[in-house]
Amino acid sequence: MELLECKNLSKFYDKKEALKDVNLKVPRGKIIGLLGKNGSGKTTLIKLINDLLIPTSGEVLINGEKPGVESKKIISYLPERTYLDKDMKVNQVIKYFEEFYDNFNADPARKLLKDLDLDEEQKLSKMSKGMQEKVQLILVMSRKADLYILDEPLGGVDPATRDYILDTILSNFNEGASVIISTHLIADIERILDEVIFIDKGKIILTSPADELRNKENASIDEIFRRCFKC
Amino acid sequence: MNFIFDNDRPIYIQLVEQLKEYIVAGKFKAGEKLPSVREFAMQIKVNPNTVQKALAEIENQKLIYTERTNGKFVTENEKLIENVKKELADQKVQKYFQDMNKLGINKEDAITYLQGK
Structure with missing residues (x-):
């Protein structure tokens, strides 16, 4: 059974089609890039998978089941915008995760946070944007999940922070688990991707193993993406 | 590394x-x-x-x-390693001749040129 499957999945906001007839299968043990411009439907797709939106038609299956309580246990999700209360201190956020998720491992998370020289007594609101993003990513990656879904984890951070984020993803994702990373910053992450999905105007226009695509087009994924979406 | x-x-x-x-x-x-x-x-x-x-x-x-x-x-198997080394070295040499050929330098002249270095 596929870890994740979308069947003829569509989502309309009033009359506007945000996602059109998406068919997708995500196996285990892969890092997948969900690549598309702003407004292409990436976040809508991710929200449907995470049970934050209801499909207009079609369905999402996680381990063969519709999204719900069970799927939330096995999906670790990093949203584009934080849902954490910024008045919380780091150690409060850790406690919050511990209470909320059975599969959250506080010890490795504390260690990773310590490596950042972070004071656990510090409030999120007192940290730089880059630091807040690191903290959130550490929390999300410290769950032993089957599927990690990271919505724009590289948005608005400096190159050094990007490297740190990629390292954290590579070193912490659970063996046998899959990771879906949505981004429009392709050059920075393409080396860690097994497969790429190009999405545009709510439609999946290409899915391919990353190396196969490079071989076929003699170009980087970033370059191929730019060619595809030339305005 | x-x-x-x-x-x-x-x-x-x-x-x-x-x-x-x-x-x-x-x-x-x-x-x-x-x-x-x-x-x-x-x-x-x-x-x-x-x-x-x-x-x-x-x-x-x-x-x-x-x-x-x-x-x-x-x-x-050191012999195998040695063989692969030769194979890779051969490829590099072929590449050198091809590149020199693009500059209009034939094989013989390419060898002479290399010896002068």
């Missing part, structure tokens, strides 16, 4: 090429244990499946072998 990748070509092919070079150059010594797939992927910042694929390819060429439960090791 430094691995440098170009995003324009399949990463696993580049990894195979560079690993072979490191083995024939003795930077990975005969019989030496290789890092685990995961460690390796982390070190060079590429996907673990890509590392797996590259190692499988080199294992096919018998340059490394797997000891069950123990990990992957560089072959102890």
Whole structure:
């Protein structure tokens, strides 16, 4: 059974089609890039998978089941915008995760946070944007999940922070688990991707193993993406 | 050990090429244990499946072998390593002649030119 499957999945906001007839299968043990411009439907797709939106038609299956309580246990999700209360201190956020998720491992998370020289007594609101993003990513990656879904984890951070984020993803994702990373910053992450999905105007226009695509087009994924979406 | 990748070509092919070079150059010594797939992927910042694929390819060429439960090791067959080294060196020489040919320099002149260096 596929870890994740979308069947003829569509989502309309009033009359506007945000996602059109998406068919997708995500196996285990892969890092997948969900690549598309702003407004292409990436976040809508991710929200449907995470049970934050209801499909207009079609369905999402996680381990063969519709999204719900069970799927939330096995999906670790990093949203584009934080849902954490910024008045919380780091150690409060850790406690919050511990209470909320059975599969959250506080010890490795504390260690990773310590490596950042972070004071656990510090409030999120007192940290730089880059630091807040690191903290959130550490929390999300410290769950032993089957599927990690990271919505724009590289948005608005400096190159050094990007490297740190990629390292954290590579070193912490659970063996046998899959990771879906949505981004429009392709050059920075393409080396860690097994497969790429190009999405545009709510439609999946290409899915391919990353190396196969490079071989076929003699170009980087970033370059191929730019060619595809030339305005 | 430094691995440098170009995003324009399949990463696993580049990894195979560079690993072979490191083995024939003795930077990975005969019989030496290789890092685990995961460690390796982390070190060079590429996907673990890509590392797996590259190692499988080199294992096919018998340059490394797997000891069950123990990990992957560089072959102890020094003769094989020597042969691969010659093969790679031949490729470089061919490439040199081809490049010189593009400049309108024939094989003989290319050899003379090299001796003058």
